[in-house]
Amino acid sequence: MTRRTAIHLAAASGLSMQAAPYEPAAANRKAREWFQDAKFGLFVHWGVYSVLGKGEWVMNNDKMTAADYQTLPARFNPVKFNAAEWVATAKNAGQKYITITSKHHDGFAMWGTKQSKWNIVDTTPYAKDPLKMLAEECRNQGVKLFFYHSHLDWTHPDYFPRGRTGLASGRAENGDFNRYLDFMDAQLTELLTNYGEIGGIWFDGIWDRKDAEWRLRQTYDLIHRLQPHALIGNNHHLAPFEGEDFQMFEKDLPGQNTAGFSEGVSVGKLPLETCDTIGVAWGYNPNEKKLKSTKQLLHTLIRAAGMNANFLLNVGPKPDGTIQDEFAARLKEMGAWLGKYGESVYGTRGGPIGPRPWGVTTAKANKVYVHVMDWPDRALVIPPLGKKTGAARVLGGGPVAVKSVENGLLLQLPETGRDEFDTVIELTV
Ligand code: FHN
8 A cells, every 4th residue: 555545544534644642541551561461362253154164255255235145144053152162272272362253344243232133143043142152251261352343344334435345235325424433333332331341452444445534533532431451453554543552464474565465564663463364264264275384373473473463363163153173273283382382472572683584582581582493403693682691491491502603692402302393492691
């Protein structure tokens, strides 16, 4: 996105560059520290689209009218949904928070909203509120709950003028966009009033209408009035706007742009989070064969931590309410690694040495963790740390010989005790 478009979008979204500065509450600043310490979260894209098994964009991609799409809830009966199991799966994976779609682009509310009948309680044979159950389980198990909430809406009649997507919905060519934003604020008020303490709101979709007056600051201020600690992020693929509390990157580490979402996006000063899928789609698609390995997923988590960012890893649950086995297996393996070496990730910040082909560093108190992910040889020279180095050891293993050399520190990696995913050398500084 060009800078001109970015300024245009910022202005159009009610966040003119002159927006009153946002002063986060003390509780919000504390929540930001928690968020940066937490490092790893579970993203969940779950909705009626899972019935078709073609991902969460099926209504748009298959050019379905809203009327056609509205036949899906009658087939959505996730009787195997078990909130305790989902939360336990996340906890066992080492994930400290869950970000679940309360409403995706199809506008379907995954909770018992009173603002419209287009929701899981009123239109499905399941007729229960999974977000209520999940919120309770998260409280029971000490996991924070965030909601992903789409600004973009392919079914609401007042989402007008239309944007770039959802154009086959068959809605009348009229509507009152402010009435739609009032509707959205009313739904957000329900989520931030009736579901206990919420970790934050993960917005998405304003890129669908770059020229619209999104009243973002009005919505952000509403959220912060209801729950001052709630962290707001917006996946607009731009630098953060006033009122936002963290910056997210999609399918790329901060500052990278291999997936094309982050063209020209500068890495700001807010807490950072990158998100990605195990396959390609975010919503359920059993036909995906190319799944990322546990090694690839762990490397993303560790590289993100080395760049001071969290990793939000996505699953797209099945229409019966279960998480597919291949995904659950990867999460379990990640949890096993974090069970052994998590101290080198949780509570750390980016280390003194930036990302290298061989790995990254993270740091916490008087420790620097050298994450050797791809280095076949025994001797590794790292740049000088700028601090005197004391003891050095392989996490979970024996001592490591460290020698100052002309251009840094020479680490003698152990012959044995290496980890298949990431050998962590702990340096005391
Ligand atoms: O269109 C959405 C997509 O369905 C998914 O929710 C991702 C998650 O980051 N965000 C948008 C694509 O950028």
